Amino acid sequence: NAGVTQTPKFRILKIGQSMTLQCTQDMNHNYMYWYRQDPGMGLKLIYYSVGAGITDKGEVPNGYNVSRSTTEDFPLRLELAAPSQTSVYFCASTHPLTSGTDTQYFGPGTRLTVL
Amino acid sequence: KNEVEQSPQNLTAQEGEFITINCSYSVGISALHWLQQHPGGGIVSLFMLSSGKKKHGRLIATINIQEKHSSLHITASHPRDSAVYICAVSGRGGSEKLVFGKGTKLTVNP
Numbered sequence: 001n002a003g004v005t006q007t008p009k010f011r012i013l014k015i016g017q018s019m020t021l022q023c024t025q026d027m028n029h030n031y032m033y034w035y036r037q038d039p040g041m042g043l044k045l046i047y048y049s050v051g052a053g054i055t056d057k058g059e060v061p062n063g064y065n066v067s068r069s070t071t072e073d074f075p076l077r078l079e080l081a082a083p084s085q086t087s088v089y090f091c092a093s094t095h096p097l098t099s100g101t102d103t104q105y106f107g108p109g110t111r112l113t114v115l
Numbered sequence: 116k117n118e119v120e121q122s123p124q125n126l127t128a129q130e131g132e133f134i135t136i137n138c139s140y141s142v143g144i145s146a147l148h149w150l151q152q153h154p155g156g157g158i159v160s161l162f163m164l165s166s167g168k169k170k171h172g173r174l175i176a177t178i179n180i181q182e183k184h185s186s187l188h189i190t191a192s193h194p195r196d197s198a199v200y201i202c203a204v205s206g207r208g209g210s211e212k213l214v215f216g217k218g219t220k221l222t223v224n225p
Binding site for chain 2: 037058088108111
């Protein structure tokens with residue numbers, strides 16, 4: 001299994017441009033998440049999905065959109081990029097056990113700079 | 116006040132020392148996670164626990180539900196243990212969303 005993969009690894013955007021960060025997992029996990037990590041701060045949840053066709057906002061959703069058309073893929077869309085979106089983005093997935101929570105598996109991250 | 120507080124923020128140790136990193140949380144949880152972020156940026160899960168204690172190699176994680184506190188211990192520390200250690204909690208809502216602490220940067224010198 002490749003686990004959780006993210007593309008691209010690095011990207012520089014100009015203010016106002018848009019882009020999609022790709023996330024794919026091959027573990028048949030139904031729960032997937034997008035986090036951002038800013039220097040000196042803990043990871044913050046942007047959006048999450050508990051299954052195909054179901055998405056919901058996290059703590060910091062403004063400026064982002066997501067979709068979940070398949071179990072494997074959970075792309076994150078940035079519209080009208082702003083310098084405040086400069087961050088490292090992590091995708092993660094998990095498969096909760098019926099008796100409780102399960103560990104989350106993280107992708108390698110995408111380092112995004114908006115100039 | 117953050118829901119998850121870690122201490123210390125930074126920790127420098129000599130090889131072989133016993134390390135303790137603390138995590139306190141203020142909300143009801145279904146589980147607490149300890150994660151390791153390598154200098155290259157990758158994040159891996161070390162432990163997930165909802166009660167008691169877990170051990171893996173030189174790493175030990177404990178949790179006290181009544182006191183809302185967890186500790187991560189590293190025995191016989193080694194320079195390769197140098198990383199950021201992150202505490203996170205998942206709530207009882209069923210979506211397994213994580214709330215993270217800011218991390219503890221550990222440097223182990225040879």
